Amino acid sequence: MxxxxxxxxxxxxxxxxxxxxxxxxxxxFIQQFSTTETSTALSGNSGAFPRSHTFKLLTQHPYLxxxxxxxxxxxxxxxxRNILKKNLAFSTDMLKSKVKxxxxxVIIRLFRSYIRY
Numbered sequence: 001m002x003x004x005x006x007x008x009x010x011x012x013x014x015x016x017x018x019x020x021x022x023x024x025x026x027x028x029f030i031q032q033f034s035t036t037e038t039s040t041a042l043s044g045n046s047g048a049f050p051r052s053h054t055f056k057l058l059t060q061h062p063y064l065x066x067x068x069x070x071x072x073x074x075x076x077x078x079x080x081r082n083i084l085k086k087n088l089a090f091s092t093d094m095l096k097s098k099v100k101x102x103x104x105x106v107i108i109r110l111f112r113s114y115i116r117y
Contacts, residue, residue: 005013058065
């Protein structure tokens with residue numbers, strides 16, 4: 001039978017092993033980070049907004065997107081004027097309902113407070 005090591009030596013061996021693992025993880029992380037950093041620098045993506053190609057296209061070519069949108073609306077069934085009228089009517093109806101939801105309760109509260117006093 002082999003003689004067991006004293007607890008202090010076992011503790012030192014474990015601590016040395018843990019320190020070595022930490023060093024290995026740190027080195028791997030640094031290497032991984034540096035390769036990721038160089039690949040993003042080469043691809044032109046620095047990690048800043050926007051990341052997706054679609055949003056990059058939208059932010060880099062807003063006039064082109066606007067022209068395409070107008071052409072699509074003009075080419076769709078019905079005239080652009082009818083589409084705008086429908087959307088405007090829908091928005092005004094929605095705005096009226098929001099005003100009713102906000103104003104009517106206030107008026108009721110004011111009326112109740114007037115009746116109490």
